Amino acid sequence: MTEHGPDLTASVAGTHVIEHAGRLLALCEANFPFELDAELETVGAYDFDGKLRSAMTAHPKTDPVTGELHFFGSSPFPPYLLYYIADAKGQIVHSAEIPGATASLKHDFAITRHHVVFIEGSVTFDPAEHSGIPYGWSDAQPSRIGVMPRTADGAARIRWFDIEPGNMLHAANAYEDAQGRIVLEGPTVDREGFQLSWNWWVGAPGRGTEPNTRSYTRRWVVDLAQGRVDEQTIDDLAVEFPTLNEDYVGAENRYTYAVSFPDQDGYGGYGVVKYDRATGARRVHQAGDARLPSEAVFVPAEGAANEDDGYLLTVVSDLKQDASQLLVLDAAGLDRIATVHLPRRVTGGIHGSWIPDTTDQ
Numbered sequence: 001m002t003e004h005g006p007d008l009t010a011s012v013a014g015t016h017v018i019e020h021a022g023r024l025l026a027l028c029e030a031n032f033p034f035e036l037d038a039e040l041e042t043v044g045a046y047d048f049d050g051k052l053r054s055a056m057t058a059h060p061k062t063d064p065v066t067g068e069l070h071f072f073g074s075s076p077f078p079p080y081l082l083y084y085i086a087d088a089k090g091q092i093v094h095s096a097e098i099p100g101a102t103a104s105l106k107h108d109f110a111i112t113r114h115h116v117v118f119i120e121g122s123v124t125f126d127p128a129e130h131s132g133i134p135y136g137w138s139d140a141q142p143s144r145i146g147v148m149p150r151t152a153d154g155a156a157r158i159r160w161f162d163i164e165p166g167n168m169l170h171a172a173n174a175y176e177d178a179q180g181r182i183v184l185e186g187p188t189v190d191r192e193g194f195q196l197s198w199n200w201w202v203g204a205p206g207r208g209t210e211p212n213t214r215s216y217t218r219r220w221v222v223d224l225a226q227g228r229v230d231e232q233t234i235d236d237l238a239v240e241f242p243t244l245n246e247d248y249v250g251a252e253n254r255y256t257y258a259v260s261f262p263d264q265d266g267y268g269g270y271g272v273v274k275y276d277r278a279t280g281a282r283r284v285h286q287a288g289d290a291r292l293p294s295e296a297v298f299v300p301a302e303g304a305a306n307e308d309d310g311y312l313l314t315v316v317s318d319l320k321q322d323a324s325q326l327l328v329l330d331a332a333g334l335d336r337i338a339t340v341h342l343p344r345r346v347t348g349g350i351h352g353s354w355i356p357d358t359t360d361q
């Protein structure tokens with residue numbers, strides 16, 4: 001923060017890393033992306049040739065059909081929400097201010113083939129929060145889903161729908177079903193669950209020694225014709241960091257992956273979870289006691305024929321051994337294929353990407 005406002009060229013760039021149009025971009029949602037070269041040396045803050053006028057989310061979405069990169073910039077001050085599209089060549093070709101948005105914390109969003117889905121939860125800007133992250137739960141902040149057509153005039157046509165109070169940090173995916181309804185899924189906390197995980201993040205007194213969350217996967221079905229939302233919690237395992245085969249971003253995916261956490265009653269444990277949305281089956285690869293996996297990144301196999309033909313990569317932090325390993329799991333059965341023992345413990349990861357070296361760099 002400077003006397004003139006936030007310095008968007010200053011970033012810890014430690015939330016996520018992506019590749020788009022040959023550029024490696026390290027992301028943190030409060031600032032510009034930081035570009036890296038192919039040797040991972042810092043190039044510097046990247047503002048899309050001056051067309052990025054705000055911070056950039058750490059969770060942009062690549063449309064697997066068009067190759068476009070869709071993303072937003074969120075701020076606790078007006079304009080609260082700006083939306084951008086960069087084409088497959090990396091040029092920002094569309095941007096718009098989104099009407100009706102508020103200072104609600106917006107960490108992630110979703111796209112479908114014909115819509116953009118914004119999520120505002122009941123966690124919002126709170127200057128009285130002195131933990132270092134000025135956000136907190138507010139019962140006065142309604143939770144809402146914003147559905148915006150993917151058209152040039154979409155921003156003016158956005159519709160906001162109230163949902164049950166909660167906070168969804170990460171969207172698993174969204175798509176349009178056969179009836180044209182918007183289906184959105186993602187792990188969500190209620191007020192109590194938010195406080196539990198927040199206390200850990202901010203290092204509040206009395207927090208546990210291991211990361212925890214109390215977020216449970218929730219599904220919203222937005223019926224645009226009827227103007228209503230049906231919602232329910234669909235699983236009893238505490239999970240976060242949902243991932244999928246990214247060829248299915250915006251389309252109905254059969255398989256969702258996530259990281260599981262032990263709950264306060266000892267149910268579940270640290271592991272990598274696979275959900276089969278067609279059968280309802282759930283499979284867990286247990287990581288072991290005090291062994292915390294990072295986001296499980298799906299890597300398609302060469303010549304893949306099925307959605308789950310591929311691998312899951314996760315860096316496991318062993319909190320007791322002070323060591324880290326990269327696990328390679330078979331995405332079909334969650335069996336471990338390989339363990340890469342890293343020479344030292346690396347900082348517990350959050351998000352990640354597989355970027356093959358065949359990328360044009």
Ligand SMILES: [Fe+2]
Nearest residue numbers: 058107170351
């Ligand atoms: Fe995230």
